Amino acid sequence: MRRVPVAMTIAGSDSGGGAGIEADLKTFSALGVHGVVAITSITAQNTYRVSAIFDLPGWLVYEQIKVVVEDMGVDAAKTGMLSNSEIVESVARAVEEFKFPLVVDPVMIAKSGARLLREEAVNTLTSKLLPRAYLVTPNVPEAEILSGLRIKSLEDAERAARAISERYGVEAVVVKGGHLESERVVDVLYYRGGLYHYESLRIEGCTHGGGCAYSAAITAYLAKGLDVVGAVGRAKEFIVWAIKHGLRVGRGYCPVNPLAWLEIPAEKYRAISNVKRAVEVLLENSSRLLKYVPEVGINVVEAIDSKYATSVEDVAGVKGRIVRVGDRLVAVGPVEFGASSHLARLVLEAMKIDPSVRGAVNIRYSEELVARAKSKGYLVVFVDRRLEPEEIRAVEGATLPWILREAVKQAGRVPDLIYDVGDVGKEPMIRVLGRSAIEAVSKLLDIVS
Structure with a gap:
């Protein structure tokens, strides 16, 4: 059996789950390494303040490291909150004894402003731990303290x-560029005399725990065998993703979301699989559906989870739709994301009201089908497209979101079925919604039967 890489975090616990060992372990899991911990401090913390800190004794921090190394080994480790000189010295002793590569995230101040490394411990960090580190990852304020230089530009960061490398003997140094004012965020790696830049757009998102997750990602990739240049590059991609898809929780600085690295691909796989199965069911029931195929064809769609879905590119559908060919239905193209424009926008709007509604299918309007749906107990709503405001008509793609909102105004919730009788140049249509593409198609077949 292939051995799983082991990565360790030596850091404090964040009771709010956004930073510290909590962020580190999520990152380790997302990147496929076994995460182990040595807890240094317990904090009472949320997204906007740290109300209390309890430091563990240095001997216990050392012992946590020792027993893990003796049992399973540590391929790479990182530090976060170390709090005091006793803990710093204990970690330095462990690194010296067990010789694992160490990434030091020199956490000094929490995002909320609380001090996480006492002033007396800064000298201990620089004199005893940094010389034993493989890589250090300061942000700009931390890099200014460690280097004694003012940093206002990329050249200053270099x-x-x-x-920092020359002063403390650290082989690799990453100065993170998030605090510098520019449209792009550029992190600078100095490694064995060379300089490397890692750029990303400055994005809107959540940043609490960002430094923790970034250094944890570097640690995970080092544990998996990447060199430092590659590990920092992959970690940069990871942290941008985690910030962009941050979790909107709390009243302060919302936390990064390391698990988005896993969840979004998993969500896309699920949506694609469900739509493919829904298409198979539609084609298998061609004989029952042929007379209800609209001129524009049928489409069936499903979106990824509402916390990640932001555009039609997050909704899977049938490229070219499903059309009638002789006595059967045929899917014109493959199932892929962004294949639907209109029906996708309907689902995206529905998810704003009810996140569980992710799927939809369209069919030609029929009084018979509407009557059957009502008789079977489905919530059915009519929307008169002639009442669509001109300012809505003038915006490409705005009609179906308007139809959904109008239906919800009438029903008080997202209906099972929304229909209209068309307008000038607009074909009458029925749209069936469900928690998935499969459920939407199941409802349709139930109505048709």
């Missing part, structure tokens, strides 16, 4: 990274 000088600071070199100075």
